[in-house]
Structures are given as structure tokens and as C-alpha cells.
Amino acid sequence: MARVYNWQLGREMSYWYPESRPKRQFAAVFDTNKCIACQTCTLACKTTWTSGKGQEYMLWNNVESKPYGSYPLAYDVKVLEMLNSGKWTGKVYEGQTIFESAPAGERVLGWRPEQQDYAYPNCGEDDCAGQVDHGAAMMALPHMSWFFYLARICNHCTYPACLSSCPRGSIYKRPEDGIVLVDQGRCRGYQECVKGCPYKKVFFNPMAGTSEKCIACYPKIEEGIQPQCFVSCIGKIRMAGWISKQQDAKPDNPIDYLVHIKKIALPLFPQYGLEPNVYYIPPIHVPLSFSRQLFGPGADEAVKAYRNAINDPDLAALLCLFGSSEKMMPRWKRVGDDVFGMDDKGATVVKVPRNEPVIVRAAYDKLYQITRTNCP
Ligand code: SF4
Numbered sequence: 411m412a413r414v415y416n417w418q419l420g421r422e423m424s425y426w427y428p429e430s431r432p433k434r435q436f437a438a439v440f441d442t443n444k445c446i447a448c449q450t451c452t453l454a455c456k457t458t459w460t461s462g463k464g465q466e467y468m469l470w471n472n473v474e475s476k477p478y479g480s481y482p483l484a485y486d487v488k489v490l491e492m493l494n495s496g497k498w499t500g501k502v503y504e505g506q507t508i509f510e511s512a513p514a515g516e517r518v519l520g521w522r523p524e525q526q527d528y529a530y531p532n533c534g535e536d537d538c539a540g541q542v543d544h545g546a547a548m549m550a551l552p553h554m555s556w557f558f559y560l561a562r563i564c565n566h567c568t569y570p571a572c573l574s575s576c577p578r579g580s581i582y583k584r585p586e587d588g589i590v591l592v593d594q595g596r597c598r599g600y601q602e603c604v605k606g607c608p609y610k611k612v613f614f615n616p617m618a619g620t621s622e623k624c625i626a627c628y629p630k631i632e633e634g635i636q637p638q639c640f641v642s643c644i645g646k647i648r649m650a651g652w653i654s655k656q657q658d659a660k661p662d663n664p665i666d667y668l669v670h671i672k673k674i675a676l677p678l679f680p681q682y683g684l685e686p687n688v689y690y691i692p693p694i695h696v697p698l699s700f701s702r703q704l705f706g707p708g709a710d711e712a713v714k715a716y717r718n719a720i721n722d723p724d725l726a727a728l729l730c731l732f733g734s735s736e737k738m739m740p741r742w743k744r745v746g747d748d749v750f751g752m753d754d755k756g757a758t759v760v761k762v763p764r765n766e767p768v769i770v771r772a773a774y775d776k777l778y779q780i781t782r783t784n785c786p
């Protein structure tokens with residue numbers, strides 16, 4: 411095995427291939443605080459890519475309600491139990507990754523879900539587990555009435571477990587943008603990738619006899635447009651872009667700013683060791699111990715920064731840029747009360763006010779001679 415650096419673990423780790431980063435890496439930030447679980451993203455993806463035969467239970471994008479929901483069933487709990495994950499000392503992970511704890515003769519510590527495990531994506535997950543008394547504290551422990559929505563796509567990992575598990579070499583990471591794809595011509599359906607990916611974001615298509623996965627809508631990315639689940643997002647929780655290496659972070663790159671500079675967006679289960687490239691702003695209303703398990707030791711700091719965004723004009727402005735254009739916005743800036751999303755050359759793609767104007771219409775419209783009501 412090669413020794414590679416994983417900045418999310420704060421240390422080197424063992425991986426099956428030498429470190430080979432793409433020219434630029436596709437990445438995304440999801441703000442969990444804004445997701446309303448409308449599942450528009452799920453359906454946008456489903457109708458675009460997985461409406462064929464053998465794809466009936468396949469959701470490249472899914473939204474699960476934490477802490478109870480998971481798709482496929484218990485995908486997260488199972489890996490956490492198997493990994494028996496070790497502790498963090500500050501920002502350094504002391505435990506083993508799924509590569510380092512692979513059983514003899516295998517490349518990754520993994521498991522393969524049963525078909526039935528895919529049958530219940532977000533089914534009754536929002537139902538409260540118990541009686542909530544009038545005036546009860548929402549933050550009481552152990553959790554009683556809190557939950558939040560976790561939208562998930564493939565993480566287009568820097569060290570993909572799907573890729574390293576594949577005995578055919580059918581999975582590859584594009585050198586131009588870091589998007590991870592399955593070569594349908596090479597795949598023979600051994601499903602080692604399904605077993606290997608701890609996020610369970612590769613799916614077996616029994617009709618095609620091959621594995622299939624999220625392709626980050628690469629035909630759109632190539633045209634400078636964000637993926638379908640991003641542009642359809644009702645809650646405007648998503649921003650797609652490019653992430654630099656930690657030491658090369660640029661403040662005018664929105665993803666770098668949120669991940670590396672403000673450290674407000676965190677990877678999902680960094681302890682697995684894949685260096686996933688979808689980053690989450692953790693929910694601010696759930697017990698931090700739970701957020702730390704999902705997002706690592708940066709959760710406390712991230713929640714604090716998000717809560718303080720109201721006093722941080724740059725951060726508050728950048729958060730307003732989410733979902734404001736279907737185009738990729740690799741650069742941004744704030745000027746006064748306006749935030750600008752820009753292309754690679756610095757040309758404006760979109761301008762958004764930091765404070766939405768409130769316009770109260772006259773109750774009587776003289777032009778149309780009608781009386782309207784304003785929503786408070
Ligand atoms: S999330 Fe899973 S399928 Fe996607 S690149 Fe990482 S290991 Fe592969």
C-alpha cells in the first residue's frame with residue numbers, strides 16, 4: 411500500500427494507490443440547516459438519470475432524516491460498528507480507516523447491503539419517536555424530538571473506496587475534475603465497489619449486470635453548469651465548485667472559503683479515510699456529540715461560526731449566494747451589501763443582496779382596481 415496524505419485526518423494514511431490529485435477537484439457544500447426534505451433533488455436526479463429498468467430502487471441522490479433514517483438501511487451504523495472507530499486527538503484521527511482495517515486478502519473493510527435494504531428510502535423517518543410535552547426542551551439528551559435532513563450524493567472522494575475495491579480497474583477518477591465514474595464497458599458486475607463504498611453510493615443494476623453511480627452530471631459541469639440536484643434545490647442549500655488543497659486555499663473561491671478558511675463546512679464521516687468532497691454545514695440544533703460522529707471534531711467550531719454569521723458580513727453574504735444561479739461560480743466577492751458570484755475570469759455571473767428587500771404593496775391596486783392582501 412502507498413502512503414498518502416489525508417488532510418481531513420490530519421495525517422498520512424495507507425491507500426492502495428499513490429496520491430494523484432486531479433487538475434482540479436469537483437466539490438460541494440450543503441447547508442443542512444436549510445434543507446426541508448422536499449426531495450425535489452431526489453426526483454430531479456431520478457428522472458434525469460435513473461428511470462430505466464433495474465434502477466427502480468436506485469437513488470443517486472437521497473435525503474435521509476437523521477438520526478433514524480438511512481439509505482440503504484443502516485449503511486452508516488454498520489460501518490461505524492465494524493470500524494470501531496478510534497478517537498481524535500485535536501484534529502488528528504488516531505483510529506484506523508476502512509483501508510487500514512481491511513481484513514486479510516481484502517482491500518477495504520466493507521459490507522454489501524441486501525436488496526431489501528434499499529426498499530425504504532425516507533419512509534416515516536420524520537415521525538417523532540415519543541411524546542413531546544408542551545414546552546419541552548428541544549435539546550434534551552438523549553435525543554427526543556430533534557432531527558435534521560441529510561442530503562447525499564456520491565462524494566467523488568479523493569481516495570475512493572469504490573475505485574480501490576474494483577478488481578477489474580473499471581472505476582476511474584477523471585484527471586480534469588476528480589469526478590469518479592464507472593466504465594460500463596469494463597464492469598463485470600462483481601459488486602466489490604458496492605461492498606467497498608462506506609457511503610453506499612455505488613448501486614448494482616441487475617438488468618444491466620453492472621454497477622452504476624452518480625456522475626456529478628458531468629455533461630453539465632463541462633458546460634459550466636451545476637448538477638441537476640443543485641439547480642433544482644428548493645431550499646437553496648447547495649453550492650458546487652472546486653476545492654483547492656488545504657495549503658493553497660483561496661479566499662475568493664467560495665468552497666475554499668467555507669471549508670478551509672472559515673471551516674464551517676465539514677466532510678461526512680472523515681474517519682473512514684476517503685477524503686470525501688461533499689462538505690456539510692452541520693445542523694445547529696442537534697447535540698454536538700452526534701454532529702462530531704458524523705462530521706468530525708470540527709463540528710463545534712463550525713456550529714459556532716454559523717451561529718455568528720449574523721456578525722460576519724462576508725460569511726453571511728456568501729451564504730446568500732447558494733442556489734442563486736445555475737452556473738458554476740468558482741469565485742466570489744462582497745461589495746457593501748451585495749455579494750457577487752463570478753466566473754473564472756472574474757466576470758459577474760450573479761449579484762445578490764445580502765439583505766432581501768421587503769416590499770409592502772399598497773392594499774388597493776389602482777391599475778387593476780383590485781384589493782390585495784400582503785402576507786405578513
Ligand atoms: S462516495 Fe463511494 S461511490 Fe462515491 S467516490 Fe466515494 S467511495 Fe466511490
Ligand code: SF4
Nearest residue numbers: 445448449451643645
Ligand atoms: S431539493 Fe434541496 S431542500 Fe429539497 S430535499 Fe433536496 S437538498 Fe433538501
